[in-house]
Amino acid sequence: MLYSAPLLALSLVAPSHAAPLPAYTYSRPEAADPAVLEGYSFATWPVRASLYAAAADVAVLDAPGGKRTFVLGFGDSVRVEEVGALGRVGDRVDRWYRVSGAQSGWVFGGDLTPYRWEADFDGDGEKELATVAWMDDFSVRVRIFEPNLRAGAMMQLDLESAGGAYLSQRGASVEAELVPASKAGIPLVHVHVGVEACADYRDDWISYQSPAAVRIGSERVALSLSGLADPPSVSSFEVEFSAKRKTAYVTRTSASGEAGSQPVVENERYVLRDGVFRQEKDGAVER
DSSP: OEEESSOOOHHHHSOOOSSOOOOEEEEEETTSOTTOGGGOEEOOOOTTOEEEESSSSEEEESSTTOOEEEEEOTTOEEEEEEEEEEEEETTEEEEEEEEESSSOEEEEGGGEESEEEEEOTTSSSSOEEEEEEEOTTSOEEEEEEETTSTTOEEEEEEEOOOSOGGGTEEEEEEEEEEEOHHHHSSOEEEEEEEOSSSEEEEEEEEEEEOSSTTSOOEEEEEEEEEEEEETTEEEEEEEEEETTTTEEEEEEEEEOOOTTOOOEEEEEEEEEETTEEEEEETTEEOO
């Protein structure tokens, strides 16, 4: 399976909707006053959008900031019925949404995500749930939930956002997809973080391994690659997974833009071991 950077358009990797969802963004200018709500930029989900509870015990309220009437479970699906006002919960700024699902009510946008998957990540014969969502501190959190363990059990891994340094901002846009085991050897959550132009970007593939069906496992960054879109300086990569060989082949291309210079192409090979793709150099695989 071939991946090019940046990732496929959001409309191709998000769940099915009547219309493509906007990019899943969360950002603020570095110099902006964090106390001013209007300084933030984030995805505003349209009416009829299908979204998911990004975490466990997401509160459903009778009004924005009001009384809790219901709690969504991890990954529960809801549909947006009304887009509400701007608000702040803790350090997070977002909109309130009136949603319908198991019950109707108001949910804070920071608790919702367009990304939710179900797969047997650790190969124990039981499926786990995974979500990807922006956090208050502009990191991207990948959560994996074991619904069949007593009282449920959750692991989480935070990824730093890319793209902000070149634009003096915190946060960016995230795109994500599930890479099935049939493509990569094991299921992977693929997360692309960056901005549309003139910035750095990064792709991470997250694995989940468990020592036994009755024990919580651990998330790991199985593969991480970065690039730059700042013409005339550009660096990019393509990734092709081989499930049969449990291998990732990476082709990196970089160009400085200097007169007379030619793009530099490098080929790398990574071997899957213990849930991580480890680079092979001179016939030896790194530990």
